[in-house]
Amino acid sequence: MSALLRAIGAMTVNGIWRLGFMARFFYALLRYSGQSFRRLPLTIREIYFSGTLSLLIILVSGLFVGLVLGLQGYDILQRFGSSDALGIMVALSLLRELGPVVAGLLFASRAGSAVTAEIGLMKTTEQLQAMDMMAVNPIARVVAPRFWGGVISMPLLAAMFSAMGIFGGWLIGVLAIGVDDGAFWSQMRASVDFRYDIINGVIKSFVFGVAVSLIAVFEGYDCQPTAEGVSRAITRTVVSSALAILALDFVLTSFMFRGL
């Protein structure tokens, strides 16, 4: 019993210690971000690696999610004689929830894990230490551009995911099932509110971008400098990012869409 208590205590202390270290790391990252913005090509390069190279998986996934939404949405709506509202259902589901959340989960798996692996391997092969010994701050030179590359990419990817999903819903609803094309688009345009639906979705994807990017760079920077350590860090990035996205989604949704 006492061994169990000791283990729980040690886990709690270790968790709090890591959170504290992560907060200090985040502060240092923000402090040295100015340097990485002054050298914009570094951040643009990371937007390419995190964003552009994730585009294919985001677009393909967005299309399939849209196709499924079109099928499921039509099946439910036609029971109530509201199949013309398919456009609204597909658009709001994607803009408010599925776009930011699923794009965030895919982004964590594709780009977050790659960032953790890259930084972790740089640590394992003493590249970060070498940089530090050359009087070049690794947080400013390596970590901050990757963090901001992820933060900037994430809302853009979520927007593309939603756009592709709406296209998928249109393909199924209008072309395959035969929902009226004009009703699909006009109802969507009439019901989707720019501030309430689109801006809130952008805010969500931005917050997810900050969370996933911070977890990815932190896990890489903090990993044990061994092959096993890097592997564990990558796993932690994917698992922690997924949990963070889902938990933050609940918190943000409860503030944004309370039906008030």
Place this chain on the structure above:
Amino acid sequence: MALIASGNPLVSLKHVRFAYGAREILHDVDLTVHRGQVVAIMGGSGSGKTTLLRLIGGQLQANAGTVEVDGQNMGRLPVAALYALRRRMGMLFQFGALFTDMNVFDNVAFPLREHTALPAGTIRDLVLMKLHAVGLRGAAALMPSELSGGMARRVALARAVALDPMLMLYDEPFAGLDPISLGTIGHLIRRLNDALGAASIMVTHDVQASLDLVDYIYFVSEGGIVAHGAPADIRASNDPFVHQFVHAEADGPVPFHYPAPPMASLLDGARA
């Protein structure tokens, strides 16, 4: 040839103690290095050699005593001053630590681009000169994955001396090298040190390569300096630890056997 060790030392450690929590790594270490000298720090694995190098480079801070480089106390330097000092230091890591996303040219150009405002043409000329010095001008376009261990070490050496440092630190520069590469690296360390008028400190296990190359040797064992002297003194030393190390004897002050009860007490006959 080495310059004569005189005047104020470039590196000075006085009564240095370092511990990770309760585990003491170094105790009461005194060490001095002058400009022009190549100094080796030798000792068994886990004896505290690399820790000593990291204290000198400012990556670790001593718990007690002082570590001074060019008259500046490394333990009290703020980050900006530490980085300013490190611009005048170079370090060669055990396996080179080349940036794997850059080719050889960009690796060597890295410190020049980071710390100088030199035009691209001048940087190009400087990089080619540094690569020429280590015999790898023709490998400028190769990626680190295309280099052998010895070549990677030479590129890392060119990168470390890109800003003409006053102090070079080498962490196991000979580890894992074939005899030709080992001789080349040793020759380059000496030649670059003398050409730059710098001081070099190398942590190494390689006794013979070091005795032929360095001006002074410190032996570290169990966290303390147990012997030191010029190569000739070391060769002639009667100190049991130095003798065992230099002659690569399996048993001596560093025992062959890990501490254990006597074998006879564990045998079946002894129990009967």
